[in-house]
Amino acid sequence: MPNYLPTNxxxxxxxxxxxxxxxxxxxxxxxxxxxxxxxxTPRDTxxxxxxxQSLEDENKLKYTEVDVLAASNDGTQVTIExxxxxxxxxxxxxxxxxxxxxxxxxxxxxxxxxxxxNQFSTLHAAYGIxxxxxxxxxxxxxALQNISYHNDKTRKPFLGSQGQKIHRICFLSLKNKNIExxxxxxxxxxxxxxxxxxxxxxxxxxxxxxKVNYYSLNEEEKQMIMRVDKGRAIRNAxxxxxRREGLEEGRNExxxxxxxxxAINFLKMGLxxxxxxxxxxxxxxQVKELERQLE
Numbered sequence: 001m002p003n004y005l006p007t008n009x010x011x012x013x014x015x016x017x018x019x020x021x022x023x024x025x026x027x028x029x030x031x032x033x034x035x036x037x038x039x040x041t042p043r044d045t046x047x048x049x050x051x052x053q054s055l056e057d058e059n060k061l062k063y064t065e066v067d068v069l070a071a072s073n074d075g076t077q078v079t080i081e082x083x084x085x086x087x088x089x090x091x092x093x094x095x096x097x098x099x100x101x102x103x104x105x106x107x108x109x110x111x112x113x114x115x116x117x118n119q120f121s122t123l124h125a126a127y128g129i130x131x132x133x134x135x136x137x138x139x140x141x142x143a144l145q146n147i148s149y150h151n152d153k154t155r156k157p158f159l160g161s162q163g164q165k166i167h168r169i170c171f172l173s174l175k176n177k178n179i180e181x182x183x184x185x186x187x188x189x190x191x192x193x194x195x196x197x198x199x200x201x202x203x204x205x206x207x208x209x210x211k212v213n214y215y216s217l218n219e220e221e222k223q224m225i226m227r228v229d230k231g232r233a234i235r236n237a238x239x240x241x242x243r244r245e246g247l248e249e250g251r252n253e254x255x256x257x258x259x260x261x262x263a264i265n266f267l268k269m270g271l272x273x274x275x276x277x278x279x280x281x282x283x284x285x286q287v288k289e290l291e292r293q294l295e
């Protein structure tokens with residue numbers, strides 16, 4: 001069976017935004033956030049045609065992101081962003097997108113919660129869920145981490161006007177092994193890592209596995225997931241090459257800087273430009289230019 005994991009962009013979106021998978025979405029959010037939501041509504045429902053159209057911009061293959069609008073039992077609105085991606089400054093970008101989600105309804109006069117002359121009345125809590133397949137935390141730390149505002153001294157949480165945590169950012173690492181192996185979060189971790197679900201896993205995880213089973217996909221979906229995986233592999237190869245070239249360039253620049261510093265020291269010691277050139281492998285013209293600068 002082809003090894004296409006649930007973190008594949010198409011499969012991830014199909015899993016959490018299809019019309020018949022809302023119970024899976026609710027279970028996942030509850031299992032990682034530890035909080036039950038009465039309703040969860042994806043902003044965009046999965047359909048192969050709309051998915052193909054969304055990928056007309058190749059840059060959208062760089063990450064996976066699913067926006068969900070949630071409502072808790074007390075009516076508090078919560079935006080949940082689920083992201084599967086790895087890149088430089090990931091921590092900063094995760095906070096940026098969470099903050100953007102929080103700020104997006106600011107001053108929306110059509111919102112039900114809008115109060116006259118109060119632009120902040122439409123702001124609601126923003127929760128971010130990030131599934132990460134790289135070492136963001138030390139290896140011995142928890143694979144599942146939930147972070148929110150609190151008082152550094154008393155550890156008391158900082159809550160919004162409705163009594164909810166204003167920001168919560170959750171990370172589920174597929175690399176860290178420190179996780180309770182009888183917990184639902186552990187079964188989710190293994191499902192995202194391997195595509196497999198243990199016999200003792202909850203039924204909704206088995207439903208999730210069936211939803212992304214390669215042989216249950218139509219031919220158009222199969223072609224799309226192969227395209228997505230190929231695009232990701234090419235990007236990873238390009239990034240790897242760029243990093244190697246950057247390191248090599250850095251080493252070369254470092255060597256050149258060392259040669260210049262050595263040449264300057266030799267000139268200060270009174271060596272002739274010819275001797276300095278011979279000792280540093282710089283050209284005689286480069287050495288004479290350094291000599292002029294020193295003078």
